[in-house]
Amino acid sequence: xxxxxxxxxxELNVSISTVSKALNNSEEIGEDTIKRVKELAELYNxxxxxxALSLKQNKTKTIGVIxxxxxxxxxxxxxxxxxxxxxxxxxxxxxxxxxESLEQEKExxxxxxxxxxxxxxxxxxxxxxxxxxxxxxxxxxxxxxxIVMFDRVAHDVLCDKVIVDDFDAVYNATNMLLxxxxxxxxxxxxxxxxxxxxxxxERGYNKAILENSDHLPxxxxxxxxxxxxxxxxxxxxxxxxxxxxxxDSASGVIAINTAINIGLNxxxxxxxxxxxxxxxxxxxxxxxxxxxxxxxxxxxxxxQLLIKRLQNKxxxxxxxxxxxxxxxxxxxxxxx
Amino acid sequence: xxxxxxxxxxELNVSISTVSKALNNSEEIGEDTIKRVKELAELYNxxxxxxALSLKQNKTKTIGVIxxxxxxxxxxxxxxxxxxxxxxxxxxxxxxxxxESLEQEKExxxxxxxxxxxxxxxxxxxxxxxxxxxxxxxxxxxxxxxIVMFDRVAHDVLCDKVIVDDFDAVYNATNMLLxxxxxxxxxxxxxxxxxxxxxxxERGYNKAILENSDHLPxxxxxxxxxxxxxxxxxxxxxxxxxxxxxxDSASGVIAINTAINIGLNxxxxxxxxxxxxxxxxxxxxxxxxxxxxxxxxxxxxxxQLLIKRLQNKxxxxxxxxxxxxxxxxxxxxxxx
DNA sequence: GTGAAAGCGCTAACAA
DNA sequence: TTGTTAGCGCTTTCAC
Numbered sequence: 001x002x003x004x005x006x007x008x009x010x011e012l013n014v015s016i017s018t019v020s021k022a023l024n025n026s027e028e029i030g031e032d033t034i035k036r037v038k039e040l041a042e043l044y045n046x047x048x049x050x051x052a053l054s055l056k057q058n059k060t061k062t063i064g065v066i067x068x069x070x071x072x073x074x075x076x077x078x079x080x081x082x083x084x085x086x087x088x089x090x091x092x093x094x095x096x097x098x099x100e101s102l103e104q105e106k107e108x109x110x111x112x113x114x115x116x117x118x119x120x121x122x123x124x125x126x127x128x129x130x131x132x133x134x135x136x137x138x139x140x141x142x143x144x145x146x147i148v149m150f151d152r153v154a155h156d157v158l159c160d161k162v163i164v165d166d167f168d169a170v171y172n173a174t175n176m177l178l179x180x181x182x183x184x185x186x187x188x189x190x191x192x193x194x195x196x197x198x199x200x201x202e203r204g205y206n207k208a209i210l211e212n213s214d215h216l217p218x219x220x221x222x223x224x225x226x227x228x229x230x231x232x233x234x235x236x237x238x239x240x241x242x243x244x245x246x247x248d249s250a251s252g253v254i255a256i257n258t259a260i261n262i263g264l265n266x267x268x269x270x271x272x273x274x275x276x277x278x279x280x281x282x283x284x285x286x287x288x289x290x291x292x293x294x295x296x297x298x299x300x301x302x303x304q305l306l307i308k309r310l311q312n313k314x315x316x317x318x319x320x321x322x323x324x325x326x327x328x329x330x331x332x333x334x335x336x
Numbered sequence: 337x338x339x340x341x342x343x344x345x346x347e348l349n350v351s352i353s354t355v356s357k358a359l360n361n362s363e364e365i366g367e368d369t370i371k372r373v374k375e376l377a378e379l380y381n382x383x384x385x386x387x388a389l390s391l392k393q394n395k396t397k398t399i400g401v402i403x404x405x406x407x408x409x410x411x412x413x414x415x416x417x418x419x420x421x422x423x424x425x426x427x428x429x430x431x432x433x434x435x436e437s438l439e440q441e442k443e444x445x446x447x448x449x450x451x452x453x454x455x456x457x458x459x460x461x462x463x464x465x466x467x468x469x470x471x472x473x474x475x476x477x478x479x480x481x482x483i484v485m486f487d488r489v490a491h492d493v494l495c496d497k498v499i500v501d502d503f504d505a506v507y508n509a510t511n512m513l514l515x516x517x518x519x520x521x522x523x524x525x526x527x528x529x530x531x532x533x534x535x536x537x538e539r540g541y542n543k544a545i546l547e548n549s550d551h552l553p554x555x556x557x558x559x560x561x562x563x564x565x566x567x568x569x570x571x572x573x574x575x576x577x578x579x580x581x582x583x584d585s586a587s588g589v590i591a592i593n594t595a596i597n598i599g600l601n602x603x604x605x606x607x608x609x610x611x612x613x614x615x616x617x618x619x620x621x622x623x624x625x626x627x628x629x630x631x632x633x634x635x636x637x638x639x640q641l642l643i644k645r646l647q648n649k650x651x652x653x654x655x656x657x658x659x660x661x662x663x664x665x666x667x668x669x670x671x672x
Numbered sequence: 673g674t675g676a677a678a679g680c681g682c683t684a685a686c687a688a
Numbered sequence: 689t690t691g692t693t694a695g696c697g698c699t700t701t702c703a704c
Contacts, residue, residue, distance in 0.1 A: 001480030002451060004697060015675045020699060030673055045479075047450040051396065052697035054387045055680050062430070070416050071615065073407065080406050083433050092452065094398070095431050097419050114383040115338060115681090116428065143381070144337030229621060253619050257593065261621045279407065283589050283619040285565060285597045340681060351691045356683060366689055388681035391696050451697090676703075687692070 003044040012040060023048075054115075062092045063306060064117035066108045068100045068125045068152075073249055073277050074295050075123060078150060081299025082121055089307055100126040106136045118310050119146040121302045124154050130194055132156075141317065146309045148302045152196050160305040161322040164293050166197050169327040170204030170245060173291060176329075177243040177271050178212045181336045185215060186243035189232065189251045189274075191222040201247045201275075222251065232258045246274025256284040256334055272334040286333025298325050339380040348376060359384075390451075398428045399642060400453035402444045404436045404461045404488075409585055409613050410631050411459060414486060417635025418457055425643055436462040442472045454646050455482040457638045460490050466530055468492075477653065482645045484638045488532050496641040497658040500629050502533050505663040506540030506581060509627060512665075513579040513607050514548045517672045521551060522579035525568065525587045525610075527558040537583045537611075558587065568594045582610025592620040592670055608670040622669025634661050 005023075009016045014033065022029045022037035023046075029037075040046075054060040063086055067075050079095070086093050094117055096108030105125045112120070120140065129152060137157045141147055150162040177183040188205040192198035202219065209217045220235045222228050232255055235241075246252035252274030256266050264270050266286055273289040281288040301323050309315060341359075345352045350369065358365045358373035359382075365373075376382075390396045399422055403411050415431070422429050430453055432444030441461045448456070456476065464470075465488060473493045477483055486498040513519040524541040528534035538555065545553045556571045558564050568591055571577075582588035588610030592602050600606050602622055609625040617624040637659050645651060 002697095006697075016698085017676075017700080018674055020697095021674090024699085028673060033673080049391075049451040049697050051387055051390045051451045052680090053699085055385075055391050055682095055696090056698050056700095058680070060387065070406075070412050070419075071409065073409075076406050076412050080433060083406075083431065087432070092430050092432075092447070094428050095419065096423070096428075097416060111428070115385040115387045229618065229623075250615075250618070257619065257621045260596065279586075280619070282565065282586070283593065283616070285593045287565075338681095342681075352681090353683075353692080354690055356681095357690090360683085364689065369689080385681050388696090389683085391680090391698095392682050392684095394696070674704085676701105678699105678701085680698090682696090683694105685692105685694085688690085 002049065003041075003046045004049070008037065008040055008044070008046060012036060059118050059310075060116065061090055062094055062117045063303070064096065064108070064112040064120045064122075065093050066096045066098055066105060066120060066122035068098050068105075068123055070095075070097055073280060074275075074293060075151075077277065077295030078123070078299040078302075081296035082303055083299075084296070085300040085303035089303065091303070091307070098125040102127040102131060102133055109136055109140050113140055113143055113145055117145070119148070119306050121148045121150065121299075121306055123150055124152040124196075126194060128154070129196055146306060148306045148309075150298050150302045155196075158318060158320055160302075160309065160320050162298050162301045162305065163322065163324055164197065164298070165324055165326050166200035167204040167207075169291050170201040170247070171208050172204075173273055173329065174205050174208035174245055175212055177245070177273070177335070178208060181243070181271055183243035183271060184213070185218065185239070185241045186213065186245065187218040187220060187235070187239065187241045188245050188247065189220045189222065189235075189255060190247035191224070191226075191228065191251060192248045193219075193221045198247055205245055228254050229258055233262060236262060236264070242270055244270065244272045244274070246272065246276075248274075249276040249280050252276050252288045252290070252334075253280055253284040256286070256288060260285075267333065267335050271336060273329075278330065281330070281332060284334070289332045289335040290330040291327050292330055293327055294325050301325065338385065339377075339382045340385070341382075344373065344376055344380070344382060348372060395454050395646075396452065397426055398430055398453045399639070400432065400444070400448040400456045400458075401429050402432045402434055402441060402456060402458035404434050404441075404459055406431075406433055409616060410611075410629060411487075413613065413631030414459070414635040414638075417632035418639055419635075420632070421636040421639035425639065427639070427643070434461040438463040438467060438469055445472055445476050449476055449479055449481055453481070455484070455642050457484045457486065457635075457642055459486055460488040460532075462530060464490070465532055482642060484642045484645075486634050486638045491532075494654060494656055496638075496645065496656050498634050498637045498641065499658065499660055500533065500634070501660055501662050502536035503540040503543075505627050506537040506583070507544050508540075509609055509665065510541050510544035510581055511548055513581070513609070513671070514544060517579070517607055519579035519607060520549070521554065521575070521577050522549065522581065523554040523556060523571070523575065523577045524581050524583065525556045525558065525571075525591060526583035527560070527562075527564065527587060528584045529555075529557045534583055541581055564590050565594055569598060572598060572600070578606055580606065580608045580610070582608065582612075585610075585612040585616050588612050588624045588626075588670075589616055589620040592622070592624060596621075603669065603671050607672060609665075614666065617666070617668060620670070625668045625671040626666040627663050628666050629663055630661050637661060 098105035148160045434441035
């Protein structure tokens with residue numbers, strides 16, 4: 001179905017190597033031969049077989065991407081950034097979804113560490129973070145396949161990383177509500193308290209509260225099985241709250257909608273700000289004041305780090321770098 | 337870095353083919369040899385090189401997936417379904433994002449039609465649908481790479497398809513508001529009127545309105561650059577509306593939030609129902625009554641169709657099938 | 673300027 | 689039971 005060098009060679013009555021060289025504009029080959037070869041190749045829509053190339057050159061120009069959850073808007077956006085940057089550099093991506101499961105994460109690595117890819121970009125799954133397992137990562141790296149981790153990372157693994165300034169972002173956001181807006185009771189809502197990033201965000205909140213407020217941290221944790229609307233409603237009714245920082249992308253808009261539903265005025269009675277995309281931030285009136293993570297940049301940076309390492313095969317495995325992508329605050333109507 | 341048969345053979349003082357056969361449990365090989373080989377392979381963590389296998393067997397067990405927009409929650413969910421079903425069958429997926437662009441869609445096909453994949457699953461990009469281009473699809477199929485289209489499909493291309501009962505779903509939904517709830521002024525809101533599915537949905541709405549209402553169709557079209565909150569607000573203020581059908585996944589919740597914002601009671605004054613995921617439906621109070629598309633099933637079905645065709649190499653290219661995945665209605669608080 | 677041959681890692685038909 | 693060989697499609701060194 002696909003034309004091969006062999007077929008072109010036969011039809012042109014030249015050798016395979018001549019065709020190969022001609023197509024690669026080799027100095028060795030005569031001008032008219034080059035022309036003849038190229039014309040026929042064009043006619044038959046010849047494309048060098050990627051698999052044969054990979055085998056020959058011992059590299060696939062393919063990146064394995066392991067994502068815990070593609071329905072997570074942030075992760076999807078990072079994936080988008082990865083795909084775009086990879087394409088830009090002539091790389092393809094093979095995607096595995098770990099479903100937040102350690103087992104599936106291992107399988108994904110295992111499955112692709114057979115010559116299918118040149119390296120990995122991944123975000124550590126929830127279960128992996130909870131169990132703090134890192135052996136499979138180290139093994140993969142030892143096999144010669146570099147890994148770049150983003151967002152949720154395993155600190156015990158020596159590899160390139162791209163992370164967000166989670167702690168600082170929430171510390172600053174909380175202080176903004178406390179100091180600039182003069183809020184007295186700022187709460188923290190999170191459905192990701194078991195993730196490394198969730199913990200960092202909560203710590204940033206705690207620090208600000210301890211420093212600049214006279215109440216204790218006030219934290220609502222929501223689990224996957226909870227109805228978050230109900231939980232948040234009860235939380236609001238049982239606590240007098242005038243400010244909310246949300247750690248995940250759904251809780252912010254749900255908090256606003258819930259507040260309005262029970263008759264509060266946002267942002268007059270209650271300020272809300274939190275991590276989200278602009279897409280999600282649009283799902284409430286007023287729109288959510290948003291901590292933006294620049295997901296696409298995170299993806300692009302991960303690709304850059306990986307490709308750099310792939311090209312520097314002699315670079316030491318111990319010389320790793322961590323890039324921190326700064327968040328920015330998008331002021332919308334849900335804060336003063 | 338990766339152990340090869342050659343290295344194992346050398347270390348064991350047997351031939352390469354003996355090792356290969358032993359690892360594949362060939363009858364020809366002696367039991368103890370098999371055991372020795374397997375032990376060493378285990379020790380060295382031998383994995384057959386995927387690229388070499390692909391070259392040899394002339395198939396990659398890889399599916400090319402071309403998606404217009406991975407930030408679209410529906411498409412992301414289909415991708416999730418594709419990935420899961422593909423993994424189940426021992427297939428990997430290589431993903432390209434077309435960004436709703438004809439050019440990028442072509443490039444994606446082009447890029448992977450070089451032996452990288454055994455076939456394609458794709459959703460036609462917006463630009464492609466607007467310009468009604470199909471040559472690149474036909475060319476790919478002619479090259480021997482089967483295509484399965486889902487959701488937005490090109491009717492002029494002979495290939496397997498997985499679609500949704502868009503027309504019927506909206507026809508029924510509209511009738512539900514008109515006949516069961518007795519609504520008098522049911523509007524249709526869409527930000528996807530240029531897509532095949534958007535058109536079908538609008539036609540379903542129109543039919544129901546013409547049959548069972550005494551007003552003309554009342555349609556609000558929103559473009560990507562519009563602020564949908566403002567547009568919907570103006571629409572509500574300029575028309576007396578007591579029912580809304582939304583064609584895309586964002587407009588429904590935004591319509592509810594907007595209605596509440598201008599003092600309407602949902603669902604008493606206004607019923608809203610529309611296409612969305614349960615994730616998005618949660619972003620309003622009351623929650624959006626939802627037309628669910630079973631995105632994961634769509635993905636899974638696409639994979640099944642493709643694999644079936646790949647295994648039936650002798651099957652006629654002209655014998656294609658179309659699977660229709662029925663939507664279901666999830667009743668939530670935004671309707672009576 | 674062109675071609676023959678080796679080799680990437682693997683399988684399988686055939687030989688021994 | 690084990691080994692030899694050819695070949696998948698390509699690049700590249702070395703001969704001619």
